[in-house]
Amino acid sequence: MFAPKERLILRLCDELHATANVSDELWTALAREWSPEQLVELVVLAGHYHAISFATNAFRLPLEPLGARFPPAEERPAGKLEKT
Helix, strand or coil: CCCHHHHHHHHHHHHHHHHCCCCHHHHHHHHHHCCHHHHHHHHHHHHHHHHHHHHHHHCCCCCCCCCCCCCCHHHCCCCCCCCC
16 A cells, blocks of 8 residues: 555646646645645656656567556556555
8 A cells, every 4th residue: 555645646647647737636735745846846757757658668668577567547446556
């Protein structure tokens, strides 16, 4: 199970991926945990990993054998952000 702050980061990544935006409700929750500078870093970092996923998928690079696997957001039951 992920800690509450980790679940917020996963929600941030899911929202950015799905909508390229962050809802007011999520932004308020994030701002309670992180400074404005840290929030900028989280959004930029999520974008960086999105770009990396574009490249690794487009180039058909093999998965790292020890890398964690997560089901897509649409396949996870609501509120269940456990590692698979």
